[in-house]
Amino acid sequence: MTDVGAAVWRGGSGDDSTDAPIDYATLTYQRTGRVARLTFNRPEQGNSITPDTPLDLTAAVERADLDPRVRVILVSGRGKGFCGGYDLAASAEGLMDGDMVGSRDATGTVLDPLVQMANHDPSGTWDPMVDYAMMSRFTRGFASLLHANKPTVAKIHGFCVAGGTDIALHCDQILIASDAKIGYPPTRVWGVPSAGMWAHRLGDQRAKRLLLTGDCLSGKEAYEWGLAIEAPEPDDLDVRTENLVERIAAMPLNQLMMVKLALNSALLSQGVENSRMISTVFDGISRHTREGYAFQQRAAEVGFRQAVRERDGAPYDDAGPSTNKG
Template identity: 60%
Template sequence: METMTYAVADRIARITLDRPQRGNGLTRQLIDELATCVERADLDPDVHVIVLSGNGTGFCGGYDLVDSAEGLGGGPSRDAPPAGSPLDPAVMAANHDPSRTWDPMVDHAMMSRNVKAFMSLFEATTPVICKVHGFCVAGGTDLALCSDLLVIAEDAKIGYPPARVWGSPTTSLWAARLGPQRAKRLLFTGDCLTGAQALEWGLAIEAPPAAELDARVDALAERIAQMPLNQLRMMKLLVNQQTVAQGLPATQLIGTVFDGIARHTPEGYAFQQQAGAEGFRAAVHARDAPFGDSAF
């Protein structure tokens, strides 16, 4: 593995995103390695709980700036897609050219594969704790919301700013985690919550001071790890059935298709062109300026 670390001790598997120089930005390789690590932990009878975290100044800043807006997807990967396939970077780039016909199934092929990997956290029979420090924004929230329990430092930032332009949450779990009204409050504005606000809203189970985050997550993981594995699996499957029965698969299909549409609106094309010309950060700052904040 090149984008994360994996370790097991005392019934706890620790998966740590390890691209700190890029804000643990999501790439094809990172997403693939995440799914591999989750499956490895879920198949290990000595693992009773998984702790997902990020190295560096924050948990995850979303899709990698270059691979996503500037590079138009694809990115380096051990299992690079074959030339001409929907995941071929050349095909992706052509699909995002406003002078050419847009094929929505090209976007769907890419993003649905990512959703499947993110949902490995939800579908794993082993409980998953997500530890958030610094920032968890945009696509990074897919990892957090697909986890079972969120422990967020009180000063950390979590939210989905791409709701303002160029994105739709593909895993579509905001309403399931917050209820429809609070989900709309965030997605109608692209605003973020602090860890303290996330606790108040019911998104986080704990929001300790940043200096206490590691200790609080460890204490929770150690407590869960004492439970019999079969009991943990039954309890997770029991609770997850309600979310699935409420229509999550259908909502995720719509959210994934909408994500492709959002990149091909007039505003989406303008955002993409600015990102290509000036860099992704400059495009984000311009997007967020009217709101008086920034994802960075």
């Protein structure tokens, strides 16, 4: 085969250039060669999720999808971990009076903090659809990774917990450092994973094993359970990830799109959208049970971090960012 012929069947000769990074409120976007790199950029806050996160993620995924030079989208985080979940301190400590609007003007809508605050008042009547209308916008943003035309890869180091897993589990491939921590401890109180992806990624019994206890997996265990495709030692995570995205990026773009669509059709036929809807409703309900209100009131008394430490105390004893299973 001639060099020209090889270039055609591989979808072109490629582009080894690098674009200047683009800053969003919660992440940065940069194209290097055929890879679009989306990097969460709130390291001091553990890359916690804000109302801007799903908007930024959706916009960055669309940018990568429309760029003909891009073949694969890589999602990672700066600092000590991938993502520590939702930025809930203000919400838990102040009866949901945190800023649900983000960078938008949403006065009077379901994203207005005053609307959510009134809806979360234990002395009033809770409207679950007001809660769902707000939370579903987060999950739809995260799902842009699943519905992107191009393959998406999550590179996880340090920790990926709670809402962080709602993001990672929507990626087509997960690589995780062997010593990282991944799981959804809020199922113990005040949360149900709104993405609804655990059973689809792990199967029924293993998903229940995690979510009926709120236990987390180490990266090594995540690989053994089939949640991650690789779990290299921390020092090797970057190299192994670059090797994978390079191999994916060598494929013709049309082939990548056809393969992803074909395999997504099987995943979606399992009812991913229905799981997401039900899980998002139940996530709202979990914050309005007797136990959910008690957790919020405890957070208001002693602070969110202390309330979480108490939640994750005995018999679990796994509070904190690192994997520590007895």
